Amino acid sequence: MPDTNQAAIDFLLTRRSRPAKMLRAPAPDDEALRVLLTAAARSPDHGKLEPWRFVVLRGAALARLAEAAAARAIELGRPDEDIAKARAPFDDSPLCVAVIESPRDSDKVPAIEQTYSAGAVCLSLLNAALASGWGASWISGWVSHDRAFVERTLSLEPQERVAGLIHIGTATATPPDRPRPDLDAITTWMSE
Known part of the structure; x- marks a missing residue:
């Protein structure tokens, strides 16, 4: 029987995201965030x-994205509830890490x-934040898939896309x- 890291198993069996609307300051400082990003970067990566x-994204950058999300929703003629929903995570959380594929x-x-x-990087970052005692949530939503929005606000290249927005x-x-x-x-057991 292998050695079990029971604390890690217990964490994984009980982990729960915290919605962005439930997050407030403080958020991890740069040093603490660097640890979380390092953990996330240890994800499986075939071929390295x-x-x-x-x-x-912090502070003014989050405010800028909230405004840009609302403006893009208006530009697309989306209903008022979509406008509010698009900007809310950027307004609510004190820190967001956009994981860019x-x-x-x-x-x-x-x-x-x-x-x-x-x-895998998104999930590892989310779990590292939660395991460190922070509240965290992996969100996407239509704005993260809108080319005009991500190119204007996050300077994505044409081949890139947002894999996830991790609010912490x-x-x-x-x-x-x-x-x-x-x-x-959801499980099929095969022994032959």
Whole structure:
């Protein structure tokens, strides 16, 4: 039987995100955030391509993105509730790390594996923040997939896209646990 890191297993079995609307200052300072980013960068990365990068958003940058999200929603003629929903996470959280999928040309590593790696980075950053005692949430939403928005606000290159927006701060409340998947319904056991 292998040595078990029971604390890590217990954390993973009970982890819960904290919605951005439940996050307030303080957020990790640069030194603490560097530890979280280092943990996230240890995610699986076939070929060591590092097909992702981070954009750290605080203070005025978050206010700028909130305004830009609202302006883009208005520009697209979206309803008022979409305008409010687009800007809210940037208004609410004190820190956001945009994980940018930045694929590399490779004959050995298919693009889909690079996408999976970027997703793994998002989850690792989220879990590192939660394990460190911060409140955190992985959010995307329509603004993170809107080319005009991400190119204007985050300076994304044409081949790049937002894998996730990881909001981090101090949780003001613990949300109720949500229903979890029925493991028997989603698992096939094969021994032959």
